[in-house]
Amino acid sequence: MKNQSQSHHRTLERFQVSRRIGWFDRFMNHFIVVGGLMVIAAVMGIFVFIFLQVAPLFHGAEVKLLSRHKLTDTVDSVVAVDLDEWGELPVLIQKDGSLRYRDLKGDRGIIENGQVFQAGETLSSIHYNSLNRLLVAGSNSGRFAYAKVGYRPEYDSLSVRTVHPDVTRSDWFDLSGKGERILFVDYGEGDSNKLAVGICLDSEGNRHVRAVSLEQDLSLFGEGGKISLGARFDLTEAIDQAIQQIDVAPDGGLVLIVAENGEVFVFFNQGGKLELGQRFEPFGDLPDRRVGGADFLLGDTSAVFTGWEGENRVYSLSLDRDKGKRLYARTKEFEPMPELPEGYFPGVRNNSFLLVGNHHASLRFSTTESIRWQRNFEFEIIRGLIGEKYDRLGFLDRTGTFHLFHLRDPHPQAGLRAFLGKVRYEGQAEPDYVWQSTGGTDDFEPKLSLVPLIIGSLKGTLYAMLFAAPIALLGALYTSQFLHPKWRDHVKPTMEIMASLPSVVLGFMAALWLAPLLDTRVPSLLLVLLGVPCATLACNWCWGQLPHRVRTSIPAGLEFLLLSPIILITCILCWKAGPLAEEILFVVTNPETGERVADFRLWWPEFTGATYTQRNSLVVGFMMGFAVIPVIFSIAEDSLSNVPKSLRSGSLALGASRWQTAVNIVLPTASPGIISALLIGISRALGETMIVVMATGNTPLKDFNIFSGMRALSANIVVEFPQAPFQGTLYRTLFLGALTLFIMTFIINTMAEVLRQHLRNRYKAVR
């Protein structure tokens, strides 16, 4: 009875899944799902992180109101408004030469600084240059003086800062020499030039354009020498038009004189002379050619012009090849202002400038030709400013109220145009793709084109694949289809050891051993590349001529034992014969000595016009190829070996040779796997870093010359990241480089995957 029920129970149980197995099965299901999701989440997380790092590069400027302060009731007397670098002490510069400060931080309220310029002269003109903070005054008696409107911070015991005005004034210098009244005067001073140019009105009512250079005695301590009058120039004759505006470059190196008809006269201050170097019309192609206003950008070589319809152009000095001197040429064209621009205010930190007209303000960035920010205010703007640290914007309205804004624009140099477009940077004759992130001088513009880096990456990959793909694929084909199985079992592990070589070791070898070795032996290498295939083909032909009794005496798959010594000997012979070939083929005249020398390194530039460097793409191609070969080889070998044996024996049984079988049956069937192998090789080469860093000079170039170096995107990150301040433009641009690499890999992957699916559908073997 008891027994029966037990056996009955047991039969039921037999058909039930044991609870433990069921539980484990469910657990594993969830575990795999969670694991998979986590992997996807991790990849997405990296992507999102990079994306967040990069995104700010493409944002415009953010401008937020900080405060409003009434500064004056009489705006008509205001020449300019300026601000200290901390944004605490704005100053109104007034027509009578007095300065009126307003303490925004402390409780000092309005600070009147009184007259800057000494009494004894009657001011007849006043002009403020915000780029170098110079206030220039002219007098009734033909003299001029200038004052530096500076600031001086003072820190108390608690490190609390108080900003004080710090104004230094020059002596009066005689511009006119004849006691004429000065209508307008501007002054600029650099290390080598100090130049004042002005318009004087003589007693008969005639106007004269007069200029004078100042000279500074070199004091013993290099500074503070006495300044005295130098040469005097009269430009009146040179200018046959009514003058509208005079602008002396902040470094005193040249002066722009804008005529009322829209012509601009450029006088260069060089070698103690002030000569008319160029006459041009910035808006000569427009119906209304007149110039509304002109002023300089930071860096003294570019000038911003506005036209009468709100047009806005930048002209820069660059070397004109025909005339052999530096001339102004149009470099940028901005979108026109919706309002007629009435005020121009340059930034002193970068190539930004502010245009205001009526209620409209527009912050523009010259290098990238972009409008960073613009707005229509309810108040009428009469003066504006850009904070010294590019972190403040200030506007003075018609009622005398000063509106101070916080400016947040950390990456003005960035933008799609800067990264991928041709940009004309200062000093360049043509727009170009340039990567140069850091430079020696303060007013250096970072040049952030990714194009040379992308080209560098592609170039390295191309040469590596040119070298690696044929060797790896043919090697895999040979190993899987022809080589004796006993040897085959040794080849794969060897290849895998090769794959595990750290790339820094390969890069080290490339830089210190291969590059110097190949440097003098390029002809040898070319001979080897030519000789080995020829020798192999010749051997094959001879082999075919032998009676097949002899041929069958070598077991299938061991033929290479015969061939390899021949190839080795060919290699050695070709290598030795290299210098001989050089003597015959690569002879050039050494430009220094005039002798005929056999040197490939000289021949290549002479013959192709391209450069030759020791650490070139050939070396990279070799070494990176070396790193890539095992990867391609093992994947390709796997997929070739995985071709169903039945297909192979089917082909062989029909009397096809091993080669015919390999090419007609095995290769097409394995083609999806081979595409994968190539793809992984390309990805590896694209991402490869240390070899490229060490084996090239890391110069960002834009050519595919095999004997020049390059800089790859990946290498760029390694080279630049020590210089990249956290979350700065360069920092984010490096992330953009990483993202670009990611996208490139993604595109290549996608293309290959599509091709692979296509091939797989076409060549999928049954079952």
Next chain:
Amino acid sequence: MNPQWQNRAASRRRDPRGRDYISVKDYCFWFGQAQVLKGLNLDMQKGSVTAFIGPSGCGKSTLLRSFNRLNELNPQARHRGDIAIEGLSIYDPAVEVISLRKRVGMVFQKSNPFPKSIYENVVYSLRVAGENNKSILDEVAENSLRSAALWEEVKDRLGESAFSLSLGQMQRLCIARAIANEPEVILMDEPCSALDPIATAKIEELIHELKVKYTIIIVTHNMQQAARVSDSTAFFYTGNLIEYNKTQEIFLNPQNDKTEAYVSGRSG
């Protein structure tokens, strides 16, 4: 047929027994250490159908694959003894494997069409032999497909992938492919094992027709099939040839107990 095959050096070594088209002499075969065939001796006549029967693993396929030296793909394979076709040893150093395989075609147990079109599958052997004349290829393709009783079914879709065929059609395609090479011997390794009775009947019919032109060796587990298609039957057991005789004799009057047990379905 093949000049290399019939060169003078070879003809001097012709076996005096001549009459027997294929002769296996003391043939032993090893995969590594394991002996698979143990000293086989049998002769086959030209234009006959010989059936190989025996329990699974007894070495029928191995022997079959020895005739076109396909076992050599396995590096472990070793043999002793000899196989001669028309008196010439297939292991003669003067014999090229390629020409041997052109002479001895094979149809595999598992149909193995190439990942190509139906047409290209059929003319594959001509293509690898260097024949590219379109009209010749077309003619051979049609004749072979007709011989394999497949022509009517595929004549309108020759350009389609061979994988679009049914299993039975694929097997007949493989037969057509073998026929296109114009072999003298056709080896068939369980050609019908994956087929339904109708397709099997078609292939058996086909074997009857082919017998006129070709010498056929067929491996089968189907006793009725062996009885229907073959002239002689060889029964193998663990690498030994137990009995070899006219098919009728084997089935109606087996001399060996094992044979009797096997053909009557009492063992294996």
